[in-house]
Amino acid sequence: MQGFFRVMPLMGAAAWLLLSATAWSGEEEKPPLHHVPSANCGECHKEIYLQWSDSMHAKSTALNDPIHGAVYRLEAGDPTQEGVTHKATGAYPPCLQCHAPNAARDKSTKLDANPAYSEGVNCVVCHTMKNYKGIHGEDGKMRMGAAAYEFANDSLQGPDGGPHGSKPTFAPGSGGGEPTVNPFPQQANPMLFKGSDACLGCHQMMANPQKVAVCNIGENLLGKNTPAPTCQSCHMPVVNGFVSHEMAGGHDTNRVKKSLATTVAAKAEGDKVQAVVTLKNTLLHTLPNGAPFRNMVVKVTALNDKGEVVWSNFKENPMQEDPQSVLMLKLVNDEGQPVMPPQATKIGGDSRLQPGEQRQITYTIPAPGVKSVKAVVLFNLMTKPMIEKIGATIPEDLKKPAVVGQADALL
Ligand code: HEC
Ligand code: HEC
Ligand code: HEC
Ligand code: HEC
Ligand code: HEC
CATH class of the missing domain: 2.60.40.3230 (Immunoglobulin-like)
Known part of the structure; x- marks a missing residue:
């Protein structure tokens, strides 16, 4: 993995794709799951890939969201440099836990070093989340974004029970084409994926350095409605037979x-x-x-x-x-x-x-x-x-x- 990590930035996206595809089906050394770029998933899940590509999740880093980018440069620094810190605290920029979670998992701040970093909230960010720990740590500190989740390193996580990868089937959201065999080990995790816990690590609440809750979607949704509706019930409707990944919000008038x-x-x-x-x-x-x-x-x-x-x-x-x-x-x-x-x-x-x-x-x-x-x-x-x-x-x-x-x- 060390070796892989070192050569990876030198390769183009196409080489990356090929390598990761063969790596996962063959015997060669596998790249870590959280480095698999979304285009790889998009080979089979075409429609879901297109929906995600248009969403703010795909544009969540300082490289692709001009609004976040401008504030990130003020509060932290250059998103193409390694070793950037949060100016207010001198620590690793907390922003990346939510806006570039794969980079945060590697403690990197050079977001152009890997497509899985610059893609922000990409397929493998969500589909390797295994368990939601909550945003309030036992030590009284906030655990935001990626820090609020335990991740699976050996299998993708999804909402349904399978059986997975046993025989060729239509990949959900494939938009037709041929049946394929799921190339990734896949684990059923309906408790996480069918409920708001899949969103709350990044969306429940965001506190600034003075501990003012500047954003609190989850808090106000959970607090005011019993039982609280899931985020998916509105943001991920089933359209054309699969769960939509458009996840529209304020950027969609x-x-x-x-x-x-x-x-x-x-x-x-x-x-x-x-x-x-x-x-x-x-x-x-x-x-x-x-x-x-x-x-x-x-x-x-x-x-x-x-x-x-x-x-x-x-x-x-x-x-x-x-x-x-x-x-x-x-x-x-x-x-x-x-x-x-x-x-x-x-x-x-x-x-x-x-x-x-x-x-x-x-x-x-x-x-x-x-x-x-x-x-x-x-x-x-x-x-x-x-x-x-x-x-x-x-x-x-x-x-x-x-x-x-x-x-x-x-x-
Ligand atoms: C706990 C997760 C989390 C952390 C940490 C976080 N953000 Fe965000 N940020 C979000 C979410 C979720 C949104 C989208 C909210 C929305 O659409 O209303 C967002 C939206 C934004 C936006 C608006 C983007 C737009 O396109 O309008 C800016 C700017 C922003 N964040 C800056 C930052 C900066 C700078 C930091 C670090 C100092 C940071 N955020 C830390 C989760 C987080
Ligand atoms: C070669 C085609 C192919 C590729 C590439 C592929 N998948 Fe799949 N995927 C499938 C097929 C076929 C199924 C349905 C059978 C199954 O569930 O195993 C599936 C099922 C799934 C499911 C649904 C499981 C559930 O619980 O409902 C998820 C989530 C998923 N894939 C995510 C991904 C992600 C993320 C990637 C990229 C890292 C990816 N897939 C890459 C073919 C593919
Ligand atoms: C922000 C988190 C998030 C991202 C990013 C994300 N997914 Fe999902 N995905 C989910 C959740 C949550 C569900 C389950 C929703 C439900 O069942 O209500 C899901 C469901 C699925 C399913 C099962 C769909 C079905 O109808 O059976 C597939 C396949 C899938 N995702 C593939 C992908 C691929 C491919 C990408 C990247 C192009 C991706 N996802 C990006 C959160 C995400
Ligand atoms: C790993 C962190 C993470 C997870 C998990 C996550 N999101 Fe997000 N989400 C973000 C960030 C960061 C943004 C803001 C992107 C930006 O504007 O720069 C965002 C933006 C959004 C937006 C706003 C789009 C807009 O038009 O402004 C919606 C809606 C949304 N997410 C819904 C969801 C739902 C529903 C789930 C759970 C199924 C989810 N998210 C899971 C990090 C996450
Ligand atoms: C009853 C339906 C419904 C539920 C439930 C719901 N949302 Fe929303 N959400 C919407 C609609 C419609 C919008 C667009 C209007 C807006 O931006 O305020 C939206 C907007 C958003 C935005 C974008 C805000 C902005 O202006 O950028 C985010 C982020 C978001 N929702 C996240 C969530 C999360 C996380 C949950 C679960 C805790 C959730 N939503 C539950 C319907 C819903």
Whole structure:
């Protein structure tokens, strides 16, 4: 394994593929399972491979996710160098436990050294997870991402009982083709794979160096619903006969749109108009959710009979001009000023829609001649100050607000 590890970075992806395929079916020395690149699995599980390739799991490292990449470079360093440390603590960057778990298992920080590192959360990350230990260690320290799992080094893990690899069958998600024999030793592990434990090591909670829980999807899902639905029940539906690996979230506008119902009602009262915007979160977790800089802004405008805007709830800065129109988890410093997640010392408020919440926001519109009121809900992957700070290297489409809800009321 030592020898293999040394020569590996010199080989191209094709050679890697060939070698690992023959290594696993032949007698030669086997590469460790957590170095098998996803393209190898994709030879048989074609459809699953394509779904995964489009997901954020495949783009989770600083090399492929420009948003994570910009923050990682600030908080740690160059993802192509060995020996990088977390600036706040001087330790191995905790980020890699979740964003590049195969590298974390080897304590490497040179993410271009191996396709199984640069692929981030790839097939073998999840399919070698054997047992979930939980994110709270006995010593009181957090165990995040890969550190929260025990891994199998000798067999892949999956949801079903088999029999595995005994005779040619259709690989799940193969998209047709010929029956094949599963080339990997495979172990049934339904207790882990059919429940949220398969996700919670990386998704339950993320604390910054000041121990502020900057992300807590699992906590709020598990805490508020009994019995809690599994993550897979929404994120991994069976489509075309196999479990989907698309795992869409905030990067998929259509997915967010589906989670929100928006209406607006308006009536004239003397020379004013009373408008009520109603938002309903149809999810069992908060909306927005996940990364704390995700936010939604409700833009309300009143139009006259020529369709001209005669009033709006804010011009430039919704947070200052109309705070109720901003839905987000507010991370602040001791002085109460908004800061980036790593610097937060406390939670300054939470205006996100809670699971299942229906919220009304009311406006008294003073403008005369109003003929209609329009509400548009915008979803942002990042906050404005964050874009100002790290936006230079981030593509425009990730900085632009996405319309995830809209409604009109005529008077
Ligand atoms: C040569 C084709 C081939 C390759 C390459 C391959 N598989 Fe499979 N795989 C199969 C077949 C056939 C089955 C169904 C029979 C079985 O379960 O053993 C299967 C089943 C599975 C299952 C389902 C087991 C369950 O519990 O439902 C998982 C998970 C899986 N493979 C993951 C992987 C991963 C991860 C890789 C890459 C490391 C991979 N496979 C590479 C052919 C392949
Ligand atoms: C983020 C974790 C994760 C990643 C990454 C991942 N899987 Fe899975 N996979 C799962 C879970 C969880 C299940 C079981 C879901 C269930 O049964 O509800 C599963 C199920 C499967 C199955 C069985 C599907 C079926 O319908 O029988 C196969 C095959 C499989 N995965 C292959 C792959 C391959 C190939 C890749 C990489 C291209 C991959 N997985 C990447 C978590 C993952
Ligand atoms: C080994 C760690 C790990 C595991 C296990 C894992 N994830 Fe993830 N997941 C991540 C990371 C890291 C990201 C963020 C990638 C990014 O945006 O850079 C992510 C992103 C996501 C997203 C967001 C996609 C978007 O559009 O922003 C969803 C949804 C998701 N995961 C669902 C799941 C589900 C469901 C499971 C369990 C079946 C799971 N994950 C298991 C690490 C993991
Ligand atoms: C009832 C269905 C449902 C369940 C259960 C569920 N999710 Fe989600 N999740 C969604 C939808 C829909 C979205 C897209 C809306 C959004 O981004 O807030 C989403 C978004 C996400 C995101 C992306 C947030 C962002 O903006 O980038 C992550 C990560 C995620 N879920 C992980 C999980 C995990 C982990 C679990 C289990 C602990 C889980 N979800 C359970 C429906 C669900
Ligand atoms: C416990 C696991 C975990 C750790 C540790 C972790 N992250 Fe993440 N990170 C995630 C998950 C899961 C997501 C996806 C959440 C979502 O989609 O809302 C994410 C998303 C992000 C995003 C947003 C990416 C995007 O495309 O919008 C950034 C930026 C980020 N993380 C930076 C970091 C940095 C920097 C570190 C280390 C200081 C770190 N993370 C440590 C799990 C983790």
